[in-house]
Amino acid sequence: MPSERRLYVGPSLRRLRRDLGLTQADMASDMEVSPSYIALLERNHRPLSAEMLLRLAQTYKIDVASLAGEGGAEEAARLQAVLKDPMFADIDVPALETADISTNFPGIVDALLRLYTAYQEEQLALADRGAEARSTGARSTDAPDPVAESRRFLAARRNSFPSLDDAAERLAQAIGGHENIFGYLKSRHGLRVRRLPSTVMVGSVRRLDYHRKEVLLDDGLDTASQMFQLALQIAYLEMREEVDAALGGGAFATESGERLTRRALASYAAAAILMPYSAFARAAETRRYDLEALGRQFGASFEQVAHRLTTLQKPGQERVPFFFIRVDPAGNVSKRLDGAGFPFARHGGGCPLWTVHQAFRTPREIVTQWLELPDGQRFFSVARTVTAGGGAWGAPKVERAIALGCAAEHAHKLIYTQDGPGPDSATPIGVTCRLCHRTECTARSAPPIGRQILPDDIRRTSTPFGFSDN
Template identity: 80%
Template sequence: MATDRRLYIGPRLRRLRRNLGLTQADMAGDLDVSPSYIALLERNNRPLTADLLVRLAQTYNVDMAALAGNAGADEAARLQAVLKDPLFADIDRAALEVSDVVTNHPGITEALLRLYTTYQEEQLALADRGAETGGPGGEGAEASDPVAESRRFLAARRNSFPTLDDAAERLAQAVSAHDNITGYLKARHDLRVRRLPSSVMVGSMRRLDRHRREILLDDALDGASQAFQLALQLAYLEMGAEIDAVLAAGSFASESGERLTRRALASYAGAALLMPYSAFARAVEARRYDVEALARQFGCSFEQTAHRLTTLQKPGQERVPFFFIRVDPAGNVSKRLDGAGFPFARHGGGCPLWSVHYAFRTPREIVTQWLELPDGQRFFSIARTVTAGGGAFGSPRVERAIALGCAAEHAHRLVYTQGQPGPDEAAATPIGVTCRLCQRTECSARSEPPIGRQILPDDIRRTSLPFGFSDT
């Protein structure tokens, strides 16, 4: 082989290194060159010399001709296959363009292939969800996931419904003339409230008995939960038209999705009755978003108050935009609301490094945390456990954790950041949305490899992390 031949084998060299389970620094040490030189070779910014080609073949026992010949053929073939997708059928491209991209821009090639892999996996996921209902993944997929359908409806409106807030505020004023909701229900609807043992309620927390003109409540509920159930019943009785008007603005593929959304809107209205927008918006500023203090002021639970904080985006009276998530000890998400632009994962679990997942270690204590996403966005989060049920001996108790957070730019308005470093100085925990979408390779908590990343073999080198990846 002529020694003056200019040989560019960047993608092939990268694949060799990955297959051997080596980093650029490892290979540089083996070949007695600098890591930066290996990086330049892999980006095709430098040609491979004959001397280094011989050292590669001897060091790693590979065939020299196979290494030097037809460089980039595999990447070119993969890219050609991608471009045959009907998605690109109308794009004119010259025959040599693919090989030019592969040879001169291996990083772009890798990015395109990884992106297409992600696209394919999403298409397969849609097809799988559609198969559950016999459809191809469109309407059938929507129908199979009413929870996601309801969440999308709320998220698209940032969980803010000013018409419900206005109606609830007017109703709250009418209720105040009768001292409380119980008095108003009796005066306006001739309904009295009775509290009965769980054994009599037979699995119901609240039931409207129209025949006896009674609202029955499980007496195992705490005071805040009883108040909310009465407010919820009143919302169904008097705000049905407003709730239906909001619901009519959506498009639902399933009856279950529509019913879940209607239930969420009724809960929104019930909370707005207990915490009327104007009064609550003034209080949050006065108390610097202290959730526990606000809960005491309005006679609500910690979770109810945190939930209400996500709704304060009424035009002209906006407050700090928050996101909210509720999880169980197994990491299952039972509720999430976003008014702060937080990129929740649509499927699967969240990041185990987020404090909401270890709030169970310190029950009822508020845990604060600065979070940093892979794209550099920073958020401030508080997390605490909450309990549902268990109001009487032997009754089931469910322990969950909730997190409430906002973008870093708003964090200074919260009492929880008082005396702490600002967002630029604070040490933030690097988290991802979910393992499959997080490209942080140096994470010991990772449970799955990220989409598009190739796992290194451990024949020669085993990393201390759950998975080993190439460093580029």
């Protein structure tokens, strides 16, 4: 008699249980086994027999192949991504070994991934403190910065949260497209959507009225913003557990830092509902990352599409890694996301030669530019202005500029590089004046750290500062 087939699917089983919102005891009760047996299965200490696999499929109405086929592939991809860090350059870990570790020791993989993420956050915190000390010429203060906390949390994870993407993708399928979002709120939550004048909304763009079972929207919002606010409301109603789980890996010194991060994760989930990962990633490649075309396809704004493109780093399904920045006319940075290794200025102004700061001269027009940093790294940037605010309540319209960029080796995949000059036309820029040692720059606003300024009693240079060779 042939032996029955046995499978090790611990990570897949654990993901299924969590997606269903079950404890190990709940699943054990449904499967008529002990909770300890479920725990052993999830840790791959016991194989899953074909009989148990079929029982799972019948009990939870799932596709057998979806459970049996993964075998820790996502964990293996995440581990392989971590092992690309330069600190591991001298360690040869073949892909087959990574897959074996992920399949047979999922707990160890989880521990390593958590430890690496914590390390990344600490490195970013040290960089922030060092940059602040250099820019002020003094020791950095111990006062925590909530915005920096939130940015470090997102940066350490490359602004990619696969668990939120997966949950949002299932939710998007249930909704059936952004055009059905009104009906979904009504049928699923009994909520009617009403658009009201800004004077009635009194400073709010969205408000959930539990008493009247309504979602109220400012009628001054454009269609894309209305859809985003409704998707955000759905995320708060249905993805709270997933957001809490994603937030649980962070260590926050301030309540404001945690709240800012929670808001960022909820917005991430809303964007993932409107632009589901698989469909959006395919469309991005097909349309060669044409932001306006993607916006029309998914009913999203230019900024929403640009932001979503920075999140396409799901292990095993990565697309072009992008960085994103949003600035106002005064140069203040209100959003910064990095998935492409761009060395943003953590304190002080950015480089005035970067066209993101010049986009205000040509509102709503896309401006492209090749960039070259002092160390020779080249990037390609797409910049454009966007507008927010306004309305009868008296809130002024705010004009901001956003830039989306990628490293030079990926730029050929973008539609914006098919015509025009190539990387050899790159504009020499710096991170910020205090850290840039391009001595011939006429746009410089401050001398770089560590350079001696020449006197000008005999000779005045054409650049704002003259520097000693020492």
